Amino acid sequence: MERIHLLAAEIFRYSYANYDDHLGINERFDTLMPRDAELLETALKEE
Numbered sequence: 001m002e003r004i005h006l007l008a009a010e011i012f013r014y015s016y017a018n019y020d021d022h023l024g025i026n027e028r029f030d031t032l033m034p035r036d037a038e039l040l041e042t043a044l045k046e047e
Helices: 003-011 016-022 027-046
Strands: none
Touching: 003 016, 003 027, 016 027
16 A cells, blocks of 8 residues: 555544555545545645
8 A cells, every 4th residue: 555545544544454455446445535635644734
């Protein structure tokens, strides 16, 4: 998994294994949750 997927798993309280199992078969895990994680990370950097 990429770093952004690990962050998304942490933010949305999924185990890494469970999150990894959903990659490639669920748009929510592939696109939507990582996008939210990136948004939060950007907000923290920019304060």
